[in-house]
Each structure stands twice: as structure tokens, then as C-alpha cells.
Amino acid sequence: MDDSDRLSALRQELRRSLGNERYELWLGPQTTLTLADGVLQVGCASQLEVQWLRRNLHEALASCSATIFGSSPAVEFAATAQPAQSSPAAGSEAATLKRAPRHTRRKQYCPSQLSLDGIVETPAIPQPAAALLAALPEQAAERKRPRWTFEDFVVGDSNRMAAEAARTATQQLGRFSPLLIYGPSGTGKSHLLSAVAAMGRASRQRPRVMQLTAEQFTAQFLEALDKRALPGLRQKTRSLDLLAIDDVHFLNNKRATLEELLYTIDAVQSRGGQVVLSSDRPASELQAISVELASRISAGLAVAIDPPDYATRLGIVRAMSSRMDIAMGEDVMQLVAQQVVGSGRLLSGAINRLVAASMAARKPITFEIAGGAIADFCRQHSPQVRLIDIQKAVCEVFGVESTSLKSQRKSRSVAEPRMLAMWLARKFTRAALSEIGDFFGRRSHSTVVSAQRKFDGLIAERGEIVVGDQLCQVEEAVRRIEAKLRTA
Structure with missing residues (x-):
């Protein structure tokens, strides 16, 4: 395979x-990839893109390169466009920026300086601003540090027990072994396993630590089997003090690999070591994969990690915007946390959409820009549901008749489910206000708008509504209804 084929494969990966x-958006035709002397060179259209790609995509480029090339080459970034000539004033500003503390420099970043296709147009960046960008120092992403740590993990009600169990298991090896952290995709399982490995490696006791996915464990086992190198692999894995394996559900129907994993778990635990596993399903459902694995987990600890609630999502948005150096007002952060109900990956995608919308408008991220961008993002990434699906799900959760939602009754037990149904209709469908109003009892479009505003406020304030005969947080009611919609 020549370099052009390898680079084509890298782009596909x-x-x-x-x-x-x-x-x-970031690595399309406007970005060049070349491979020379074991160095992957990434050519960008501007110095600003160099900074953004180095800060946000360096790890992805290195990881995908390792997958394709078999080893991770050095990754270098360079601006291919001619830099603008700096005026004396620009040089002065660059020197000032170099001396300024980091938090002051961050405020200089504005996504509006990029166009949507990633090319900086000369009129859009005055010469002083170009000099400021050129003077930006190497980013922290270049430094050698763990990808994810406990300090980076945003703790909330949905994940507090999992985070504490992971931290305790790392500080007291063997305390909860094996520890299983399970939950839906995008809730932070891989983050916690990375944090476990990072804390273990940083320990003064210097334990022997290994973190890998179940797929990587399988690949290593099969390669060792093929090359008759199993004794060496077993010496490496069974003498560990801390073993973290992600996505153990991947081992379904891999009988030989499962048997090897079980022996490895037993060996690590017999030495007083710690095993931490993650899965998208609880131990009871892992029995279908391996009764023996489920049995070992039952002797340790299994902890669920749920999708983030509003407070946790808001914390995640704040952390992401800070890490990505994106200027975003508190009102915009709250809007993202309110509207994007789902995983951390979904929140990351929503923030990227805000950056793209800001660049397209050549303006900072304002509440007005965010409103349209997030609404469009939610429509694209939310389940495709109909008004009748929402009606059915709301009626099942609240225990009301479908005719009640369309009636003129105004009691709390009917009015709240009806307003919530309208709010969900605005979130999950492209139906017009008039269409939603007609569906739920021929109500005016202003009634739908009022319902949307009311529930936006209730979610922001973590308010409560009556579900059945009990008070329930609005977010919990929404979560239940969305679970119904996912299986509709």
C-alpha cells in the first residue's frame, strides 16, 4: 500500500x-494530509485553524493514524495560506498578548474569525488580529497528559455513585473487584475508566496498570495465539495491579477470548489487584454473554451510570466550552443544557454546531444565534416521532386518557400533561404551532408558545409536576416519556 492509499484509508477512518x-467541517478538502519520514503533516488554511485542530483533533489524528499505519506517527500542523503582513501596531499587540496571562488571552478567541468552510478571508481579520493569532502559544493539548481524568469528570446525581466507586477502587486496589460501570452510550463510562488508569499510573506505589477496550483485548489475544506468544501475553496481563477493560459486551460469542479474560480476572484478583469493567448493560443481562463473567461481577460491585440530568449537562457544557476556549454566555449554556437532552457526545456535537453557526454568521455566539442552531440540531438528532406518538407516550406516563389532552379541562392533572405534550411536540417534530394547537384540542398557537415557555422555565428551575398521584421532577417525567418514544 503506497502513501496515497494509506492517507486515503486514514481519511476514511x-x-x-x-x-x-x-x-x-475541519478535515475536508480545505485540509491537506501528507506523510513524510514518519511524520503526518496537516496543512490548514489559516493559523487559527492550526490552533483549533491542534487543540481539538490532535488525539483523534494520532489514534486513527495508529489504527491505519500500525504505529502513531508524530503529527505536525502548518498554515498553508500566506500570513497577513503585520503592522507595527500589530507587533506591539502580539508582544502584549505573549506577556498576558492565559485567561486574558482566551478572551481574544472569537469563532466569527473563521468562515464556515474553514478558510480565513483577509477582510474578516484585521492585521492586528492576525498578529494576535500568530502569537498564540502552543496549546496544552500538545502536552503529555491523560485524555480524561477524575478532575475533568462532571459529577451529578446521575453519575455520582459510579464516580465515587471508580475513585475508591483506584485508591484501594481490590476493594471493589471486579467493578462494573454500566449505562447507555455517551454517559461517561470510558471517561471513568481512563480516569481510573490515569490515577493508578500517577500513584506513588506505581502499580502496573493497563487500560484497553474489549476489542483490543481480543485482538491482542488472537495475535498472541496466532504467533504462539500466549505465555508472554499472560505474563503481561496476569501480573497487573490494575486492569481496566471497556465495553465487555463486545465479547459476545467470543468464547475463547472470554475464557482468557476470566482467567486474567482471577489472576489479577488473586494478587490483590483491581479489575474495572464497563458495559452498556447490567450484570443480569451479561449472563447471556457469559454466566461465569456475570457471576464474578456479582461478587464485586456493579454501579449504573445514567444519562446526565439538567444540572450535570450544564456542568458538562461549561467544562467543554472552557476546554475548547469558546466564548459563550451563561444564557447560551443554559439553553444548550435545557434543549439537548442526552449524552455528553450529543452536547459536544451541539457545541460544535454553535461554533459553526457563529462562523457562518461571522458573529460571536449570541443567544439569538444559539436558539436557531440548537433548534435545528435537536430536530436532526432527536428521534423522528409523530404527534400521536407523543400523545400516546404522555398518556402512558401520566395515566390519563388521550381524550383528556384534547378536552377543555383545566385541572392540573390534565393541563400539565397537555402542556408538556406541546413542549415535546416543539422539540421532536417539525409541526407548525397551529398544527400542534389543532392536534391538542384546537388551541391557538399562542397557547403552544406559552406551554413551551412554561416548561423551559420549569426545566431550568428543576421544577416539579404531578405524575399520577405523586410529585415528580420535570426532567424525570421527560426522561420517562422520551424512553417511551425511543421504543415507539
């Missing part, structure tokens, strides 16, 4: 890893 939309 990057597209798969990042998603088509993010790949096209």
Missing part, C-alpha cells in the same frame, strides 16, 4: 471516528 459532519 477519521470520517468514521469523527462523524461525517465534523470531518467535512
Whole structure:
């Protein structure tokens, strides 16, 4: 395979890893990839893109390169466009920026300086601003540090027990072994396993630590089997003090690999070591994969990690905007946390959409820009549901008749489910206000708008509504209804 084929394969792997939309925005035709002397050179259209790609995609480029090339080459970034000539004033500003503390420099970043296709147009960036960008220092992403740590993990009600169990298991090896952290995709399981490995490696006791996915464990086992190198692999894995394996559900129907994993778990635990596993399903459902694995987990600890609630999502948005150096007002952060109900990956995608919308408008991220961008994002990434699906799900959760939602009754037990149904209709469908109003009892479009505002406020304030005969947080009621919609 020549270099052009390898680079083509690398682009396909990057597209798969990042998603088509993010790949096209940052690594599409405007970005060049070349391989020379074991160095992957990334050519960008501007110095600003160099900074953004180095800060946000360096790890993805290195990881995908390792997958395709068999080893991770050095990754270098360079601006291919001619830099603007700096005026004396620009040089002065650059020197000032160099001396300024980091938090002051961050405020200089404005996504509006990029166009949507990633090319900086000369009139859009005055010469002083160009000099400021050129003077930006190397980003922290270049430094050697763990990808995810406990300090980076945003703790909330939905994940507090999992985070504490993971931290305790790392500080007291063997305390909860094996520890299983399970939950839906995008809730932070891989983050916690990375944090476990990072804390273990940083320990003064210097334990022997290994973190890998179940797929990587399988690949290593099969390669060792093929090359008759199993004794060496077993010496490496069974003498560990801390073993973290992600996505153990991947081992379904892999009988030989499962048997090897079970012996490895037993060996690590017999030495007083710690095993931490993650899965998208609880131990009871892992029995279908391996009764023996489920049995070992039952002797340790299994902890669920749920999708983030509003407070946790808001914390995640704040952390992401800070890490990505994106200027975003508190009102915008609250809007993202309110509207994007789902995983951390979904929140990351929503923030990328805000950056793209800001660049297209050549303006900072304002509440007005965010409103349209987030509404469009939610329509694209939410389940495709109909008004009748929402009506059915709301009626099942609240225990009311469908005729009640369309009636003129105004009691709390009917009015709240009806307003919530209208709010969900605005979130999950493209139906017009008049269409939603007609469906729920021929109500005016202003009634739908009022319902939307009311529940936006209730979610922001973590308010409560009556579900059945009991008070329930609005977010919990929404979560239950969305679970119904996912299986509709």
C-alpha cells in the first residue's frame, strides 16, 4: 500500500471516528494530509485553524493514524495560506498578548474569525488580529497528559455513585473487584475508566496498570495465539495491579477470548489487584454473554451510570466550552443544557454546531444565534416521532386518557400533561404551532408558545409536576416519556 492509499484509508477512518459532519467541517478538502519520514503533516488554511485542530483533533489524528499505519506517527500542523503582513501596531499587540496571562488571552478567541468552510478571508481579520493569532502559544493539548481524568469528570446525581466507586477502587486496589460501570452510550463510562488508569499510573506505589477496550483485548489475544506468544501475553496481563477493560459486551460469542479474560480476572484478583469493567448493560443481562463473567461481577460491585440530568449537562457544557476556549454566555449554556437532552457526545456535537453557526454568521455566539442552531440540531438528532406518538407516550406516563389532552379541562392533572405534550411536540417534530394547537384540542398557537415557555422555565428551575398521584421532577417525567418514544 503506497502513501496515497494509506492517507486515503486514514481519511476514511477519521470520517468514521469523527462523524461525517465534523470531518467535512475541519478535515475536508480545505485540509491537506501528507506523510513524510514518519511524520503526518496537516496543512490548514489559516493559523487559527492550526490552533483549533491542534487543540481539538490532535488525539483523534494520532489514534486513527495508529489504527491505519500500525504505529502513531508524530503529527505536525502548518498554515498553508500566506500570513497577513503585520503592522507595527500589530507587533506591539502580539508582544502584549505573549506577556498576558492565559485567561486574558482566551478572551481574544472569537469563532466569527473563521468562515464556515474553514478558510480565513483577509477582510474578516484585521492585521492586528492576525498578529494576535500568530502569537498564540502552543496549546496544552500538545502536552503529555491523560485524555480524561477524575478532575475533568462532571459529577451529578446521575453519575455520582459510579464516580465515587471508580475513585475508591483506584485508591484501594481490590476493594471493589471486579467493578462494573454500566449505562447507555455517551454517559461517561470510558471517561471513568481512563480516569481510573490515569490515577493508578500517577500513584506513588506505581502499580502496573493497563487500560484497553474489549476489542483490543481480543485482538491482542488472537495475535498472541496466532504467533504462539500466549505465555508472554499472560505474563503481561496476569501480573497487573490494575486492569481496566471497556465495553465487555463486545465479547459476545467470543468464547475463547472470554475464557482468557476470566482467567486474567482471577489472576489479577488473586494478587490483590483491581479489575474495572464497563458495559452498556447490567450484570443480569451479561449472563447471556457469559454466566461465569456475570457471576464474578456479582461478587464485586456493579454501579449504573445514567444519562446526565439538567444540572450535570450544564456542568458538562461549561467544562467543554472552557476546554475548547469558546466564548459563550451563561444564557447560551443554559439553553444548550435545557434543549439537548442526552449524552455528553450529543452536547459536544451541539457545541460544535454553535461554533459553526457563529462562523457562518461571522458573529460571536449570541443567544439569538444559539436558539436557531440548537433548534435545528435537536430536530436532526432527536428521534423522528409523530404527534400521536407523543400523545400516546404522555398518556402512558401520566395515566390519563388521550381524550383528556384534547378536552377543555383545566385541572392540573390534565393541563400539565397537555402542556408538556406541546413542549415535546416543539422539540421532536417539525409541526407548525397551529398544527400542534389543532392536534391538542384546537388551541391557538399562542397557547403552544406559552406551554413551551412554561416548561423551559420549569426545566431550568428543576421544577416539579404531578405524575399520577405523586410529585415528580420535570426532567424525570421527560426522561420517562422520551424512553417511551425511543421504543415507539
